[in-house]
Amino acid sequence: MRLLPLALGVPRRGSPRHLPYCSSAPLLLLLLGGCLGVSGAAAGSRRPNVVLLLADDQDEVLGGMTPLKKTKALIGGMGMTFSSAYVPSALCCPSRASILTGKYPHNHHVVNNTLEGNCSSKSWQKIQEPDTFPAILRSMCGYQTFFAGKYLNEYGAPDAGGLAHVPLGWSYWYALEKNSKYYNYTLSINGKARKHGENYSVDYLTDVLANVSLDFLDYKSNSEPFFMMISTPAPHSPWTAAPQYQNTFRNVFAPRNKNFNIHGTNKHWLIRQAKTPMTNSSIQFLDNAFRKRWQTLLSVDDLVEKLVKRLECSRELNDTYIFYTSDNGYHTGQFSLPIDKRQLYEFDIKVPLLVRGPGIKPNQTSKMLVANIDLGPTILDIAGYNLNKTQMDGMSFLPILKGASNLTWRSDVLVEYQGEGRNVTDPTCPSLSPGVSQCFPDCVCEDAYNNTYACVRTMSEMWNLQYCEFDDQEVFVEVYNLTADPHQINNIAKSIDPELLGKMNYRLMMLQSCSGPTCRTPGIFDPGYRFDPRLMFNNHGSVRTRRFSKHL
Numbered sequence: 380m381r382l383l384p385l386a387l388g389v390p391r392r393g394s395p396r397h398l399p400y401c402s403s404a405p406l407l408l409l410l411l412g413g414c415l416g417v418s419g420a421a422a423g424s425r426r427p428n429v430v431l432l433l434a435d436d437q438d439e440v441l442g443g444m445t446p447l448k449k450t451k452a453l454i455g456g457m458g459m460t461f462s463s464a465y466v467p468s469a470l471c472c473p474s475r476a477s478i479l480t481g482k483y484p485h486n487h488h489v490v491n492n493t494l495e496g497n498c499s500s501k502s503w504q505k506i507q508e509p510d511t512f513p514a515i516l517r518s519m520c521g522y523q524t525f526f527a528g529k530y531l532n533e534y535g536a537p538d539a540g541g542l543a544h545v546p547l548g549w550s551y552w553y554a555l556e557k558n559s560k561y562y563n564y565t566l567s568i569n570g571k572a573r574k575h576g577e578n579y580s581v582d583y584l585t586d587v588l589a590n591v592s593l594d595f596l597d598y599k600s601n602s603e604p605f606f607m608m609i610s611t612p613a614p615h616s617p618w619t620a621a622p623q624y625q626n627t628f629r630n631v632f633a634p635r636n637k638n639f640n641i642h643g644t645n646k647h648w649l650i651r652q653a654k655t656p657m658t659n660s661s662i663q664f665l666d667n668a669f670r671k672r673w674q675t676l677l678s679v680d681d682l683v684e685k686l687v688k689r690l691e692c693s694r695e696l697n698d699t700y701i702f703y704t705s706d707n708g709y710h711t712g713q714f715s716l717p718i719d720k721r722q723l724y725e726f727d728i729k730v731p732l733l734v735r736g737p738g739i740k741p742n743q744t745s746k747m748l749v750a751n752i753d754l755g756p757t758i759l760d761i762a763g764y765n766l767n768k769t770q771m772d773g774m775s776f777l778p779i780l781k782g783a784s785n786l787t788w789r790s791d792v793l794v795e796y797q798g799e800g801r802n803v804t805d806p807t808c809p810s811l812s813p814g815v816s817q818c819f820p821d822c823v824c825e826d827a828y829n830n831t832y833a834c835v836r837t838m839s840e841m842w843n844l845q846y847c848e849f850d851d852q853e854v855f856v857e858v859y860n861l862t863a864d865p866h867q868i869n870n871i872a873k874s875i876d877p878e879l880l881g882k883m884n885y886r887l888m889m890l891q892s893c894s895g896p897t898c899r900t901p902g903i904f905d906p907g908y909r910f911d912p913r914l915m916f917n918n919h920g921s922v923r924t925r926r927f928s929k930h931l
Contacts, residue, residue: 414520414763426520427737428699429758430607430686433478434679435471435529435559435615436672437705439464440726441634443614446676450683450733454703458735459743459780463838465750466707468796469720469727471558471615472498472532474706474751479511481755481771483793486894490797492532492558494539499531501539504546510770512755514548516606520762523603525595527553527588528610535567542567553591559612560584561619561675579622584612585675586621589682596689606758611682613675614709620674627677633662633669633711638724638866643714645870647855649815649830650722653715653823661821665711665718672709700736700761702754719817719825721796723834723847723857724867728794736761739780748838749776750792772898791837791902793890794847798830835887839904846883858883885910 437443466474468484476489490496516522526549535542535556545552556565561584562577575582643650690696707720708727720727752773760775800814808822817825834847843862849855856872882903901907
């Protein structure tokens with residue numbers, strides 16, 4: 380299949396790719412005004428290429444990277460693995476919007492996976508898409524930009540332009556209509572719809588993304604640097620593995636860690652309502668889901684291997700940064716919740732992050748606290764763009780990748796989520812009141828209107844804490860010392876030092892109203908931290924008390 384840029388038309392359909400050929404053609408050098416090249420690069424040198432690989436619902440805490448042996452060797456083993464990478468919202472569309480914009484959800488206003496929640500809505504298209512980091516790469520830095528896979532959950536909705544809409548900034552567009560599937564889906568190819576069926580050899584989406592990505596590398600211009608974003612469906616449901624992998628991991632089960640199948644004592648009511656112990660059928664279901672998730676990731680591992688080999692063959696690998704991460708984590712039985720994401724705990728908000736590229740020493744691990752709002756600033760920094768010209772909340776972690784010494788770095792990040800519920804009682808669970816959603820047959824629900832929370836996740840030399848507040852009638856608070864309690868079993872909100880509790884409350888209030896540089900101010904355990912009582916008040920002189928937005 381030959382993939383043509385938007386200006387040249389629509390690609391033709393072709394047969395699956397076999398081994399990529401190796402090209403020895405020399406790379407041309409280009410330097411545009413506005414993007415001066417990666418930090419420390421010689422004047423006039425070619426700016427690096429960048430590849431961002433994004434998995435869907437892949438956890439880090441429960442061993443989500445275990446199946447990806449080749450990915451760990453080819454990216455993590457040849458670069459840096461981050462052990463403290465977080466998402467600002469444990470849900471697909473808000474998290475993906477944060478990656479693209481470099482902003483917290485309260486600044487990009489994508490609050491859930493619906494059009495009403497601003498997921499790929501016309502408002503998102505008009506206000507946020509022009510300022511995403513790929514749009515800046517294309518318009519200001521002269522990068523060829525390529526997208527393949529799942530974009531945002533409501534992309535392609537008729538009420539928001541349908542599949543004809545191609546976001547600003549993309550030279551090549553190969554996007555999935557709506558949410559993750561493996562067969563029987565529709566793609567927007569440069570704004571033209573193409574339906575796929577259920578023939579593995581030509582339709583299995585992970586392999587299709589691999590093939591079209593290799594096509595891009597074959598047919599792209601060698602006179603410009605390139606950025607690729609490849610967003611796989613795996614390991615999102617419906618967990619359809621490629622035929623050759625459907626019998627793997629037969630003896631694998633969901634981890635029976637300390638918070639598996641236990642009651643969520645002293646937690647928010649939504650966690651407490653889960654039935655403990657879980658039924659045998661529920662455990663069999665989540666074990667099967669866990670196994671299938673790993674099976675789907677084996678095709679992602681193949682994709683990564685093909686991509687790296689192709690870049691090596693074309694002699695571009697040494698000039699290319701490759702990032703691998705996920706949009707959110709996942710849980711399977713923790714606190715007796717069957718399967719989902721959305722919750723405030725480590726298993727849902729912590730994700731894999733592996734990076735290799737020029738100047739990154741191999742086989743490194745970083746404990747520095749990073750978030751997916753940092754991906755855009757980091758990639759723009761690689762391209763040489765002046766980050767002061769952006770309105771992004773995140774920070775460039777390029778200095779970390781380069782091994783900078785005496786680096787001043789953040790000690791906290793914000794996590795925020797707006798709960799969703801149904802206005803009517805679930806007919807299969809008449810005992811439940813309206814306001815809940817994501818309910819399972821045994822009437823355990825994974826979400827509710829007042830599962831709306833915000834957290835400060837703090838990591839410093841002395842402290843490893845999480846402080847969370849819920850927007851409910853209780854104003855329920857959860858606090859965890861993850862040094863003593865890594866599985867977040869014991870909520871210490873009622874026993875922690877009240878002065879420390881007050882500081883965390885204040886810091887949360889500040890982060891929830893931050894924008895751009897104010898999102899990067901020192902945390903309460905940083906030497907440069909200063910309490911500014913003026914920030915406790917809004918522009919009208921009243922105390923800031925409301926921290927959650929019920930609607931756009």
